[in-house]
Amino acid sequence: MGNSMVKVQTEQTAEFLSSAVADLTVYLNAVTIQSMLEEEAGDRQFFEELLSNFRRLTVFCEEGLEACTIITQTEPFRKAAAEKILYRVYHQCVEEFFQPKHDVWYEDSRSAYTGKNSIKFRQQVPVSASSLVANLESRFQQMREELEYYETDYRTKMMQSR
Structure with a gap:
């Protein structure tokens, strides 16, 4: 894949990550365990784990966003480094x-x-949490389809270099 195509994909990935981070951050800054329990009676530990997953996902997306931003601003553009970042975004974000910790x-x-x-x-969650995940799901699905190539391509290159 050419440098310009990889650069465009990296820029689009950065836009996606920026949007996901914004949505997750707004939610995490607004919600507490207590507000979740008021919205939906449920298991406190389950809600804590849910928020922990949201925080973990936010951190991974922030790291991916920072890496995408740096690589797209670096001249000359380093295609191999960008492909490695896209591979990492695929796995970490x-x-x-789709498979939270x-x-x-x-x-x-x-x-x-x-x-x-x-x-x-796995259990009933507040509507606010369910809405957040539903809002993110289609975008993560689209990104999964777009980045699967890099996952396969990068793994193939690593196997060939051994």
Whole structure:
């Protein structure tokens, strides 16, 4: 893939990450465990793990955004470094969204056939949290499809270099 195409993909990834960070940050700055419990009676520990996943995802997205911004502003543009960053964004951000550490939600692959959201929570969550994830899901799905190439391509290059 040419330098200009990789650069454009890196810039688009930075825009996506910036948007995701903004949405997550707004939510995290506005919500508390207590406000979640008031919105939806539930398991306090589960809500703590949910917020922990949101914070973890935010940090990974912020790191990816910073890396994308730096690489796109560096002259001359370093294609190999950008591909490595896109690979990392795929694994640390996109995969973290669909397979979170604390396993408070999961991806129901059958939902792709029904046209519904594929993220299912293990327990009932506040509508605000559910709305946030639903809002992010389509964008993460699109980014997953766009970055899968880099995941496969980067892994192939690493295997060939051994």
